[in-house]
Amino acid sequence: MASEKAPQPRAPQQKRGHDRVAALMTAAAELFVERGFDAATMTEIAASAGAAIGTLYLFFPTKQAMAQAIVEAHAEELSAELDALREQTEAMHAATIADQLFALLGTFMATHPAYSALLDLPGDDQWRRTLRAHRREQIAALFSQAYPPLPTEQAERLAVIVPQLMRIPLSLAGETRLRDDVLDELRLMLNRHLEAG
Secondary structure, eight states: OTTOOOOOOOOOOSHHHHHHHHHHHHHHHHHHHHHOTTTOOHHHHHHHHTOOHHHHHHHOSSHHHHHHHHHHHHHHHHHHHHHHHHHHTTTOOHHHHHHHHHHHHHHHHHHOHHHHHHHTOSSOOHHHHHHHHHHHHHHHHHHHTOSSOOOHHHHHHHHHHHHHHHHGGGGGTTOHHHHHHHHHHHHHHHHHHHHHO
């Protein structure tokens, strides 16, 4: 499976097709979070979206293709938010940038739970490596523009550390208050580290 390349989904040509694909992706994302990727079936996804199973397979030949499409769509949205944050935080202190980055990522994870749930699925992961590398570049660029400036190597390390810190609260998905408190504690730890530096 690691060497197989997932078949590419068919791109919709008309608005009706775009709407159908959006409904299928929404239904799949909800089921993947609720039941897990392995337990959710293509039949359930089609039924949840109110679509025929043939329609689902027309646009998404495999469950892996569906998961990849969901992750890529979410990653594109996250990328746009990180670009906007970079414009808003230019020449700010690194601790302030970290605060705003934590807030952005915390909100994104809460509103896009499928992104984190699907990002580490086994299989062909060249596309995932590409997404992660791009996200690291964007986060490193955020910290590189801090004032006073951070060394490039530190900005690159932070670009690896911050996403890993954000993953810690994911294991507390059913415990909203504790998850939020843990996220806030992690944010404070990084803030103090950057303030001290």
